[in-house]
Amino acid sequence: MRRNSIYRIDIAIWAVAVAGYVVTYKLWEWSWAELFWDFDIYVRAVTDAVLGANPYRRGAGLPFLYHPVVLYAFIWLDRL
16 A cells, blocks of 8 residues: 555656646747737836826727736836
8 A cells, every 4th residue: 555655656746847847848948028928018007107197098009907906016016
């Protein structure tokens, strides 16, 4: 019985290791532009909010549609 449980733990460790390798490889293979394709929307919204403009305005390409709490979190991250 003990040998069977050790075998299952070995399989679980190998599965986690392979999954971690695949995720790491995919993230390494992608460029940041593909991963954050809408990054310019966030930058524009934070810049507008800091400068006192409306970050939810419509005439600036794709709109910023997230909740204001998300916007405040982005502003906080920008200040870091």
